[in-house]
Amino acid sequence: MGSGSKDTQQPKELPIVLVHRLPSIDFPPNSFRHRLRSHFHILDPHESPEPYDSFLSRHAHSIRALITFGPAPISAELLEPLPFLELVVATSAGVNHIDLPACRSRGIVVTNASFAFAEDVADCAVGLLIDVLRRISAADRFVRGRLWPVNKTFPLGFKLGGRRVGIVGMGSIGSEVAKRLSAFGCSIAYTSRNKKESVSFPFYANVSDLVTDSDVLILCCSLTEETYHIVDKDVMSALGKEGVIINVGRGSLIEEKALVQSLVQGEIGGAGLDVYEKEGDAPKELFGLDNVVLSPHSAVATPESFEALFQLTVGNLEAFFSNKPLVSVVSN
Amino acid sequence: MGSGSKDTQQPKELPIVLVHRLPSIDFPPNSFRHRLRSHFHILDPHESPEPYDSFLSRHAHSIRALITFGPAPISAELLEPLPFLELVVATSAGVNHIDLPACRSRGIVVTNASFAFAEDVADCAVGLLIDVLRRISAADRFVRGRLWPVNKTFPLGFKLGGRRVGIVGMGSIGSEVAKRLSAFGCSIAYTSRNKKESVSFPFYANVSDLVTDSDVLILCCSLTEETYHIVDKDVMSALGKEGVIINVGRGSLIEEKALVQSLVQGEIGGAGLDVYEKEGDAPKELFGLDNVVLSPHSAVATPESFEALFQLTVGNLEAFFSNKPLVSVVSN
Numbered sequence: 001m002g003s004g005s006k007d008t009q010q011p012k013e014l015p016i017v018l019v020h021r022l023p024s025i026d027f028p029p030n031s032f033r034h035r036l037r038s039h040f041h042i043l044d045p046h047e048s049p050e051p052y053d054s055f056l057s058r059h060a061h062s063i064r065a066l067i068t069f070g071p072a073p074i075s076a077e078l079l080e081p082l083p084f085l086e087l088v089v090a091t092s093a094g095v096n097h098i099d100l101p102a103c104r105s106r107g108i109v110v111t112n113a114s115f116a117f118a119e120d121v122a123d124c125a126v127g128l129l130i131d132v133l134r135r136i137s138a139a140d141r142f143v144r145g146r147l148w149p150v151n152k153t154f155p156l157g158f159k160l161g162g163r164r165v166g167i168v169g170m171g172s173i174g175s176e177v178a179k180r181l182s183a184f185g186c187s188i189a190y191t192s193r194n195k196k197e198s199v200s201f202p203f204y205a206n207v208s209d210l211v212t213d214s215d216v217l218i219l220c221c222s223l224t225e226e227t228y229h230i231v232d233k234d235v236m237s238a239l240g241k242e243g244v245i246i247n248v249g250r251g252s253l254i255e256e257k258a259l260v261q262s263l264v265q266g267e268i269g270g271a272g273l274d275v276y277e278k279e280g281d282a283p284k285e286l287f288g289l290d291n292v293v294l295s296p297h298s299a300v301a302t303p304e305s306f307e308a309l310f311q312l313t314v315g316n317l318e319a320f321f322s323n324k325p326l327v328s329v330v331s332n
Numbered sequence: 333m334g335s336g337s338k339d340t341q342q343p344k345e346l347p348i349v350l351v352h353r354l355p356s357i358d359f360p361p362n363s364f365r366h367r368l369r370s371h372f373h374i375l376d377p378h379e380s381p382e383p384y385d386s387f388l389s390r391h392a393h394s395i396r397a398l399i400t401f402g403p404a405p406i407s408a409e410l411l412e413p414l415p416f417l418e419l420v421v422a423t424s425a426g427v428n429h430i431d432l433p434a435c436r437s438r439g440i441v442v443t444n445a446s447f448a449f450a451e452d453v454a455d456c457a458v459g460l461l462i463d464v465l466r467r468i469s470a471a472d473r474f475v476r477g478r479l480w481p482v483n484k485t486f487p488l489g490f491k492l493g494g495r496r497v498g499i500v501g502m503g504s505i506g507s508e509v510a511k512r513l514s515a516f517g518c519s520i521a522y523t524s525r526n527k528k529e530s531v532s533f534p535f536y537a538n539v540s541d542l543v544t545d546s547d548v549l550i551l552c553c554s555l556t557e558e559t560y561h562i563v564d565k566d567v568m569s570a571l572g573k574e575g576v577i578i579n580v581g582r583g584s585l586i587e588e589k590a591l592v593q594s595l596v597q598g599e600i601g602g603a604g605l606d607v608y609e610k611e612g613d614a615p616k617e618l619f620g621l622d623n624v625v626l627s628p629h630s631a632v633a634t635p636e637s638f639e640a641l642f643q644l645t646v647g648n649l650e651a652f653f654s655n656k657p658l659v660s661v662v663s664n
Contacts, residue, residue: 120466123492123516127468130459134452134634137469139627144619148628149612159636160455183515184455280481287476295471296480302466304491 014041015321016062017089020078021046021069032310036067039314056081065089065320067313068098071279076102087320089313090330093117093173093300094250096223100332110330111316114172116308117300122176124299125218125248128272129165129181131293132244133158138290158242158269161185166214168207168230169221169249170196177218189213192221207231211238216246223250233258242269248299251276260285263292274299346373347653348394349421352410353378353401364642368399371646388413397421397652399645400430403611408434419652421645422662425449425505425632426582428555432664442662443648446504448640449632454508456631457550457580460604461497461513463625464576465490470622490574490601493517498546500539500562501553501581502528509550521545524553539563543570548578555582565590574601580631583608592617595624606631 017040036042043063045055065087068074074088076099085108090098093114103110114121131137134157142154165181167174167190178188178201188201191210195203204210207230211217217239221227231245231254239245245268247254256277262268263286270291276282282294315327349372368374375395377387397419400406406420408431417440422430425446435442446453463469466489474486497513499506499522510520510533520533523542527535536542539562543549549571553559563577563586571577577600579586588609594600595618602623608614611629618624647659 119493119517120491123462124466124468126516127459127462127466130455131463131468131472134456134459135630136456136459136463136625136627137472139630140463140469140625141473143614143626143628146616146619148614152612154628154630154633156633156635156638157630159452159634161451162636180512180515183512184458185451280484282475282480284478287478293468293472294475295468296475296486298467298471298486298489301486301488302491303488304494306488 014039015065015317016041016043016059017317018059018063018066018082019044019046019069020066020072020074022072025070025072032306035310036314040317053081060084065317067091067317071097074098074103079103079106079108087111087316087326089316091309091313093121094222095330096250096252100330104332109326110332111326111328112330113309113312113328115328116312117305118172118176120302120305121173121220121248121299122180124274124295125173125177125220125246125272126180128246128248128274128293128295129216129218129244130160132246132270132272132291133160133163135290137293141290162187163215164189164213165216165218166190166204166207166210167201168192168210168217168219168253169227170199170201171220171222173220173248174218175199177220186216207235208238211235211243214239215242216244218246219249219253221249221253223252228252229255231255231259233262236262236268239268241267244268244270244272246272248274251279256283263289346371347397347649348373348375348391349649350391350395350398350414351376351378351401352398352404352406354404357402357404364638367642368646372649385413392416397649399423399649403429406430406435411435411438411440419443419648419658421648423641423645425453426554427662428582428584432662436664441658442664443658443660444662445641445644445660447660448644449637450504450508452634452637453505453552453580453631454512456606456627457505457509457552457578457604458512458516460578460580460606460625460627461548461550461576462492464578464602464604464623465492465495467622469625473622494519495547496521496545497548497550498522498536498539498542499533500524500542500549500551500585501559502531502533503552503554505552505580506550507531509552518548525558539567540570543567543575546571547574548576550578551581551585553581553585555584560584561587563587563591565594568594568600571600573599576600576602576604578604580606583611588615595621 023046043059045052048055060082063082064084067089069091088110090112095112161184163186165186165188170190170192190201191204191207260283272293274295275297286292319326355378375391377384380387392414395414396416399421401423420442422444427444493516495518497518497520502522502524522533523536592615604625606627607629614626651658
């Protein structure tokens with residue numbers, strides 16, 4: 001290199017990005033932190049010995065973009081000491097931990113990561129559904145528990161093909177679920193904020209209408225004020241004794257107490273759950289049921305998803321700093 | 333009613349069908365026995381107080397068709413006292429329990445039931461694959477074992493999309509597996525006795541060639557002399573540390589001892605098994621592994637499969653007795 005141009009010799013000043021996270025929750029895996037630092041000047045208050053408030057007020061004048069990891073809430077109070085903030089980059093598909101009205105009133109744009117996660121979450125939704133209907137986890141328990149040589153036969157499952165699947169939320173995740181389940185011979189219908197012109201499956205105006213024509217409900221929508229407890233006791237009653245619920249959205253989409261009761265009393269057929277009202281644990285009343293499959297909010301958890309998340313995060317931030325269109329804006 | 337024609341008043345004589353089964357294994361569920369009796373005159377030696385041999389020799393002159401349930405072997409010796417037998421109707425997809433050369437030399441036609449089971453077995457194969465890659469049964473164990481609140485994070489799984497899936501046996505089951513996994517963004521290739529003109533996926537002449545271009549092997553072929561231990565130590569070595577094997581065919585397609593060793597020593601990535609060399613139990617060395625999903629030969633076990641089996645069984649027998657083409661002849 002010897003006589004390279006001045007442009008390449010002089011290190012560029014990297015754009016500043018504030019990291020917002022709970023002290024206990026680190027960056028996602030895949031050397032995310034290290035790789036972000038090659039693109040941006042990362043400010044992480046939890047890495048600094050300085051008190052949080054003083055760190056923030058010292059840097060506030062230069063903070064135009066914030067990246068948030070995990071479920072750390074973004075409230076109006078948090079935004080207050082950041083008068084120049086223009087962009088919040090969420091690293092999750094759901095953005096229920098972000099005060100969207102507060103962002104709107106401040107003119108702050110929010111991006112999310114459902115593009116990065118859509119395929120993996122859809123795979124997991126389909127996996128949970130096959131598992132519940134065909135009793136795969138229960139079968140695995142049966143074999144490992146050495147019951148096969150004793151009981152000889154294992155209870156029959158239910159065929160996937162021909163089931164009427166109602167998808168709640170036909171965004172990037174819902175569309176991937178629909179594509180997959182069509183190949184199994186399921187019939188698909190959906191409800192969503194609005195009918196999507198690009199989607200040919202039958203649209204229902206709300207969950208109450210959708211459930212009357214569904215054997216299976218799959219929840220892939222955002223958690224908002226409108227979708228909080230969108231699946232309640234009445235929806236479960238309408239789903240009926242052979243009906244199955246899959247939730248890969250957020251726990252509070254379902255009235256969990258009623259769900260537990262319906263499952264324990266056999267009022268619905270089964271459930272595959274990746275998310276729960278209380279993040280970090282599942283209702284223990286379900287631990288003895290064979291028609292339930294429980295996963296620890298791991299629907300997004302593949303190296304490929306996290307790589308896609310990294311690319312999407314960098315893509316949004318680079319677009320922002322070079323005044324190009326953002327990749328995944330949340331409509332707000 | 334009153335003055336109906338003589339045809340409807342006089343009960344038709346039903347065609348005679350011999351049932352072959354192990355004394356301990358009954359007809360499949362779904363009131364199979366009862367419903368068969370409305371179509372055929374069923375002879376079941378295990379229902380009669382008369383000794384087996386004498387029962388058989390007394391009826392032999394009228395037995396042209398036999399239906400076999402479960403794994404009861406059909407050998408040359410069994411066929412010997414049945415000189416007028418023309419048809420063996422198997423109620424399984426695999427026919428490795430039937431002496432096909434003996435049937436061929438006697439001119440006895442064999443039908444099987446893979447048409448009835450193809451969709452359910454394919455669903456199960458895909459369910460096992462998602463389960464292994466995305467660790468669903470292991471996740472369910474993790475949650476039920478109350479480890480989530482303690483360990484906080486669960487190990488990452490692997491993305492399904494983009495995996496190169498090699499299907500061994502592109503019959504009715506293999507085709508259904510290919511259709512499903514294409515929708516997940518997997519690339520498909522196969523090996524089979526012969527290249528199928530109707531199949532557009534790349535064909536490989538044998539498993540050794542197929543495995544070099546595969547991340548996943550799915551076994552859906554019949555067990556024959558040629559396919560016995562078709563997956564051996566060498567195939568597993570070629571599959572490698574991230575490779576996954578799914579077996580919904582027969583246990584003896586895999587050299588099970590080598591499979592257990594490869595899994596225990598981490599030489600392959602994981603396995604989803606519905607069948608084992610010893611029918612009725614799985615190798616206990618696998619019971620502690622999280623990258624293995626074990627089901628008790630239940631890939632066909634849905635009411636819908638058994639209904640389809642009933643229709644196919646009756647269809648083959650009725651075609652035979654009315655000299656029409658059989659529905660599902662085994663090429664022999």
